[in-house]
Amino acid sequence: MASVRLNELTKEFKEVVAVNKLTLEIKDKEFLVLVGPSGCGKTTALRMIAGLEEATGGEIFIGDRLVNDVSPKDRDIAMVFQNYALYPHMSVYDNMSFGLRLKRLPTGKLWPMNTRRAFSKQEIDRRVHEAARFLGLESLLQRKPKQLSGGQRQRVALGRAIVREPKVFLMDEPLSNLDAKLRVQTRAELIKLHRRLGITTIYVTHDQVEAMTMGDRIAVLNNGIMQQCDTPLNLYNHPANMFVAGFIGSPAMNMVSVTVKAQGDGFVADAGAFQVELPKAMADKIKPEEGKTCMLGIRPEDIYDKNLEGLVKPTAGNVVKVNVDVVEPLGNDVEMHITVGDHTLTAMVDNKTKARSGDQIEVIFDMDKSHLFDKATETAVY
Numbered sequence: 147m148a149s150v151r152l153n154e155l156t157k158e159f160k161e162v163v164a165v166n167k168l169t170l171e172i173k174d175k176e177f178l179v180l181v182g183p184s185g186c187g188k189t190t191a192l193r194m195i196a197g198l199e200e201a202t203g204g205e206i207f208i209g210d211r212l213v214n215d216v217s218p219k220d221r222d223i224a225m226v227f228q229n230y231a232l233y234p235h236m237s238v239y240d241n242m243s244f245g246l247r248l249k250r251l252p253t254g255k256l257w258p259m260n261t262r263r264a265f266s267k268q269e270i271d272r273r274v275h276e277a278a279r280f281l282g283l284e285s286l287l288q289r290k291p292k293q294l295s296g297g298q299r300q301r302v303a304l305g306r307a308i309v310r311e312p313k314v315f316l317m318d319e320p321l322s323n324l325d326a327k328l329r330v331q332t333r334a335e336l337i338k339l340h341r342r343l344g345i346t347t348i349y350v351t352h353d354q355v356e357a358m359t360m361g362d363r364i365a366v367l368n369n370g371i372m373q374q375c376d377t378p379l380n381l382y383n384h385p386a387n388m389f390v391a392g393f394i395g396s397p398a399m400n401m402v403s404v405t406v407k408a409q410g411d412g413f414v415a416d417a418g419a420f421q422v423e424l425p426k427a428m429a430d431k432i433k434p435e436e437g438k439t440c441m442l443g444i445r446p447e448d449i450y451d452k453n454l455e456g457l458v459k460p461t462a463g464n465v466v467k468v469n470v471d472v473v474e475p476l477g478n479d480v481e482m483h484i485t486v487g488d489h490t491l492t493a494m495v496d497n498k499t500k501a502r503s504g505d506q507i508e509v510i511f512d513m514d515k516s517h518l519f520d521k522a523t524e525t526a527v528y
């Protein structure tokens with residue numbers, strides 16, 4: 147088992163800085179998700195850790211060992227790719243054991259001419275059966291890949307990595323070729339597998355839902371730069387900047403341009419068409435923003451229909467009169483597109499709402515759950 151430590155890891159492709167001074171420590175046995183939009187540098191970061199791509203700057207440690215100059219096969223890492231390829235003419239057993247059968251070690255005599263098999267037949271057999279049991283593939287070991295479903299093939303690709311008993315797993319969007327239902331199922335299996343094996347894992351995805359459900363911690367990457375690394379709940383509750391606020395959570399957080407004004411013993415956010423009271427508890431943080439234009443962030447699920455009995459009580463500082471544009475029932479919740487002045491917002495309200503398209507209603511903003519961002523730096527004020 148091992149931790150992975152990245153220190154200012156950088157990759158420049160001519161003018162493109164794919165990964166920019168990535169500093170991150172993945173603890174032993176941790177499941178860390180690296181998430182971000184397409185092209186933000188996830189694959190490049192993973193390939194550098196695996197040794198498939200040379201870093202142009204920074205350091206990679208696996209355990210206490212600096213591995214920048216260690217060849218991929220000596221890094222004790224197994225990587226599962228998005229586009230895994232199984233050998234079509236080989237059985238599941240042979241696909242899984244192939245790497246182990248091939249691996250040879252020097253005998254010490256007349257090296258490197260004399261080599262021997264690294265693993266005995268019995269050892270290979272033990273590892274394949276153990277991995278197959280973990281993955282529910284035991285009854286399929288003699289099948290060929292074309293006789294398997296997509297999900298089963300994906301598990302064989304995982305099995306091939308597991309039998310190597312690596313110190314670290316690197317997974318690059320391994321579920322993206324599966325259909326939605328299978329993806330959810332395999333996601334759960336991967337988490338269970340990680341609990342049982344306890345192998346340090348770095349898992350790459352562009353899907354924030356996948357990141358939220360799988361990660362012990364999530365590192366959010368944008369344009370090669372790490373934005374924030376924290377637990378799923380902390381990222382959701384306390385996004386460090388507007389990028390993370392918009393990326394984590396679905397539907398995305400509403401952002402409204404406001405002017406911060408002092409009022410009474412606190413502050414209000416004036417959006418022109420409406421005004422809301424900012425949380426008193428955050429007054430010290432808000433003070434330096436007085437008179438400035440900021441972005442007020444409020445998640446759709448933190449907006450309530452005032453006509454329904456709810457946990458958040460209406461006050462003079464949290465009720466907003468809005469026009470209902472579109473009402474989309476989703477089952478438990480109703481997604482509402484609402485407008486107020488020039489602002490268009492999304493609200494997720496209880497399905498008991500009577501609001502219909504074209505209505506004018508009052509909604510409550512749960513201001514204790516609101517966020518405020520400096521408009522220039524895009525970083526969170528609170």
Ligand SMILES: Nc1ncnc2c1ncn2[C@@H]1O[C@H](COP(=O)(O)OP(=O)(O)O)[C@@H](O)[C@H]1O
Pocket residue numbers: 159162163164182183184185186187188189190191
């Ligand atoms: N071999 C390469 N040569 C030049 N540019 C590359 C190469 N590989 C990746 N890039 C660029 O680096 C950036 C990050 O790519 P990548 O790591 O594949 O992103 P992601 O996996 O997050 O989608 C992109 O702008 C991509 O075009």
Ligand SMILES: [Mg+2]
Pocket residue numbers: 188189190
């Ligand atoms: Mg990629």
